[in-house]
Amino acid sequence: MEEMRLAISGIVNKYLIAHASKIMKIAIAGFGALGARVGVMLQQAGHEVTGIDGWAAHIAAISTDGLTVHQDDGVTKKYYIPVMTAKEIDGKFDLIILLTKTPQLDTMLTDIKHIITKNTKLLVLSNGLGNIEVMEKHVNRDQILAGVTLWTSELINPGEIRVTGTGSIKLQAIGEANAKPIVSALNKASLNVTLSQNVIEAIWHKAGINSVLNPLTVLLDANIAEFGMAGNGMDLSLNILDEIKQIGELEGINVDVNAIMKDLALLIRPEHAGNHYPSMYQDIKAGKHTEIDFLNGYFAKLGSEHGVPMPFNALITRLIHAKEDIERTKLAKKQETFEI
Known part of the structure; x- marks a missing residue:
């Protein structure tokens, strides 16, 4: 009887842990230096991560030999995350994180429109100004989250990055969307996310x-x-x-x-x-x-x-x-x- 009670308790605990912060299916559009770092952190937290990029050599290197990450403590690790072009990716995603360069944002959104549903949330973390206006041409305002990040990463070679220091993210829902589940999911990956009341100023x-x-x-x-x-x-x-x-x-x-x-x-x-x-x-x-x-x-x-x-x-x-x-x-x- 005691063994059964412990078994049931274990199952309940696993269920509570799994649902305390929802595991999400996340695509990262723009899987360069920073996109790769964020992708690794999200994958390590248990989220299902897929990278989207247009650099053939980068995709080939990661697909063949994994993503090599040099940490600032001198340790080097390998991570295996699926990465593909915008034309190749398929399926439905809870969240798409946009880290493509601002000049290419409009093209990226056009190329991945087949994976954007009315329930997909899109978080733009790209540097520069004018990103929200571009996104509004492609999706409803209630799907848009805009943010800024102080996380950094350096691309050394195709499929190889160096990460340094720590960082943070501030984000805000542009429309009426509830941003709290996204914040919770990202913080499960220790991305240090906070909600901002005025993301434009941020x-x-x-x-x-x-x-x-x-x-x-x-x-x-x-x-x-x-x-x-x-x-x-x-x-x-x-x-x-x-x-x-x-x-x-x-x-x-x-x-x-x-x-x-x-x-x-x-x-x-x-x-x-x-x-x-x-x-x-x-x-x-x-x-x-x-x-x-x-x-x-x-x-x-x-x-x-x-x-x-x-x-x-x-x-x-x-x-x-x-x-x-x-x-x-x-x-x-x-x-x-x-x-x-």
């Missing part, structure tokens, strides 16, 4: 951080900690952020420059994100187009529309585009040499 806050760290690490050829050691790094940061605050006031957005500067002071520390090379730096080195037009370029464009000069953001945008051209030319010449 998005501008993150865009301010990215408008400092992304282009300046590129232009200074530095990781985040090395940028923090630059004598005039924080002065440059304030020049950029003061312009963003000015245009934010005209757009009805409160940009707290002091709060952004405090976050920058934390991020430059090695235990947070100091050893990380931001995504723009990684894109430049890979010869890709960057998201500069959705960061500093976006603010410069708003300034032009309002008739307000944005000299720092405008100059940085032009310098990054010039850097894109230079790096693509270098890579093309290397490729020609290799083929010869």
Whole structure:
């Protein structure tokens, strides 16, 4: 009798644990460095995760030999997560996390429309501004969750990433959807998610951080900690952020420059994100187009529309585009040499 009681108790406990935080079927659209890190964390928490990406070499590497993750404690592990193209993926998902680059968001949503049902929730964590407006063209507002994340990751090779430090996510339901089940599911994976009452301000806050760290690490050829050691790094940061605050006031957005500067002071520390090379730096080195037009370029464009000069953001945008051209030319010449 006692053995039966213990057996029943065990079954009940397993049931309660399984249902305390719902196991979800989750797709991650944009399975690059950050998408892969988030995917691993979600899979380790018991969620059913599928990656969606367009880089054939990356998909092949993960499918053949798994995802290699170098942790900042020196340990390297392998994870096996199914990854495929938008055309190949099928089925129904509780949640789709969008981590594709902002310029490709519209195309991604078009390509995965066959897996989006009226019950699917979509969480956009892509850097840059304008993502919500793009999503509203494809799904009902009640399906949209928008957020910002301070998690970081670095793509080393196809199928190989390096993760550093910790992070967090702030999100908000744009329509009337209940975001609490999503928060609970993500926090089961220790993603440190909190609900925000004004995600738009949070998005501008993150865009301010990215408008400092992304282009300046590129232009200074530095990781985040090395940028923090630059004598005039924080002065440059304030020049950029003061312009963003000015245009934010005209757009009805409160940009707290002091709060952004405090976050920058934390991020430059090695235990947070100091050893990380931001995504723009990684894109430049890979010869890709960057998201500069959705960061500093976006603010410069708003300034032009309002008739307000944005000299720092405008100059940085032009310098990054010039850097894109230079790096693509270098890579093309290397490729020609290799083929010869």
